[in-house]
Amino acid sequence: MIDIVQVLTEQVDYQAARNYWKVLKNRLKKEGGDQAVTKCNQLKLLAPDGKNRLTDVADPETLLRLIQSVPSPKAEPIKQWLAKVGYERMQEMADPALSLDRARETWHKHGRSDKWIQQRMMSQETRNKLTDYWSNHEVKEGQEFAILTNIIHQEWTGLSVKDHKNLKGLKTQNLRDHMSEAELIFTALAELSTRQIAETMEAKGINENKVASKQGGGIANKAKLELEHKTGNKIISKDNYLPKQ
Secondary structure (H helix, E strand, C coil), rough: CCCHHHCCCCCHHHHHHHHHHHHHHHHHCCCHHHHHHHHEEEEEECCCCCCCCCECCCCCHHHHHHCCCCCCCCCCCHHHHHHHHHHHHHHHHHHHHHHHHHHHHHHHHCCCCCHHHHHHHHHHHHHHHHHHHHHHCCCCCHHHHHHHHHHHHHHHCCHHHHHHHHHHHCCCCCCCHHHHHHHHHHHHHHHHHHHHHHHHCCCCCCHHHHHHHHHHHHHHHHHHHHHHHHHHCCCCCCCCCCCCC
């Protein structure tokens, strides 16, 4: 947090930035911004004296909230961006179709073809139907969703989600946004098969849905192997849409 404050306030002296952050914290508490302040955890980071000392840090959401409290020309562009994004989100809540239009526009800007975008959106719709089923049948969002997703992915690709991302050289990026059309199609097939099997067996809870996930992923794997045998081309690819270095 002190590093961020130092940049935003253009303080040359680290100690001055530290004092500014201290004053800002106290002001936020008085204004009722305790929640933002309490979300700032402390981690041991390298201090100017060369020693590791406990330092205030924040996640992106808390950081953006705190930046709004800093009166600075350098903070102003971020504040304007937050206002714009907030307004767009309000528009999307009133008209959800706008979020789809913005997604298409973003993918176009990133160089995706119309065909790829269509496939990506179809894949997302298939995914949403599967997660809706899980939510309504005693599967907890978060870790349990991740476990089932990984089972499906492992079954049809032979790779965990993490290993697939590593193959493509991804870090925080969304794996699906870097899949080829074929990878998207087989992912959708695996998740469609999983949902239909789960519906047929009326699967409830994570354990029963693990069975459906394994079988659904297996169906896509069989189709993948048959296509690879016919064409001689591998479906799983290390290709991605990252900016060229």
